[in-house]
Amino acid sequence: MTFLFDIGNVLLKLHFQRFHLAILGSENAPLPADLADLKDPYETGKLSDQEFVEQSLDILNHPLTSDEFVAAWENIFSPNLPMWEVVHTLKKQGHRLILFSNTNSIHARSFLKTYQDFNLFDHHHFSQEVGTIKPLPEFYQSAIENYNLVPGETLYLDDLPENITTGKKFGFSSWQYDLNDHQACVAWLYTQGITLAKSS
Known part of the structure; x- marks a missing residue:
C-alpha cells in the first residue's frame, strides 16, 4: 500500500502565531493582505527565497534583517x-x-x-x-x-x-x-x- x-x-x-508575534508584535495580528498574497506564488516556485523574503520585508516595512525574518518563518513547527x-x-x-x-x-x-x-x-x-x-x-x-x-x-x-x-x-x-x-x-x-x- x-x-x-x-x-x-x-x-x-503549525504555530503561525509565533511568526505573527515575531514580526507583528502580537500572535493575533492579521498578516497584511499583500503578504498573504505571496503564499501561492512562493509555494509554486514562482518566487525565489530571496524574492519572497525581500518582498515580505518591503510589505512589512519592518526593521528585521533577512536572517531574522527567515528564522521567524522557520519557527512554526x-x-x-x-x-x-x-x-x-x-x-x-x-x-x-x-x-x-x-x-x-x-x-x-x-x-x-x-x-x-x-x-x-x-x-x-x-x-x-x-x-x-x-x-x-x-x-x-x-x-x-x-x-x-x-x-x-x-x-x-x-x-x-x-x-x-x-x-x-x-x-x-x-x-x-x-x-x-x-x-x-x-x-x-x-x-x-x-x-x-x-x-x-
Whole structure:
C-alpha cells in the first residue's frame, strides 16, 4: 500500500502565531493582505527565497534583517507525535510512504533538517518543486504519474477538506485528519486493513 501524507497539522503542528508575534508584535495580528498574497506564488516556485523574503520585508516595512525574518518563518513547527508513531509502524510494515504537501523551500529545508524521521519517507511531492498546489488536480495527477500510483491502493491523509475532496475524485482512500481526534484516524486506518499496535 502507498500512503500520501500531508505535513502541516498532520505530521507537524503549525504555530503561525509565533511568526505573527515575531514580526507583528502580537500572535493575533492579521498578516497584511499583500503578504498573504505571496503564499501561492512562493509555494509554486514562482518566487525565489530571496524574492519572497525581500518582498515580505518591503510589505512589512519592518526593521528585521533577512536572517531574522527567515528564522521567524522557520519557527512554526512542532512534531505531532501520535502521527509519527503511525509512520514508524507503517514503515516497519513495508508500506511506501510519500510526503504530499504544499510547502516552500525555506520551510522544506528547515523541517527536513530538523526532523530526521522524514528520512523514513520514500519520496516527497512538494508544491514548490512540481509548480502546482493542492487542491488543483494537476498536483495529484503529477504524483500519480511520477510515482506510478494506483489510486485504489493509495491512502491519503490531509487536514483540509478541499484537498481531501480532490483526493477522493482521483480515487484515493482519503481521510481528513483532525489533530484533536487522532484516534478517529487510527480507527479509519483499521477499516482500510491497517492495524496499528496500541501505545503502551
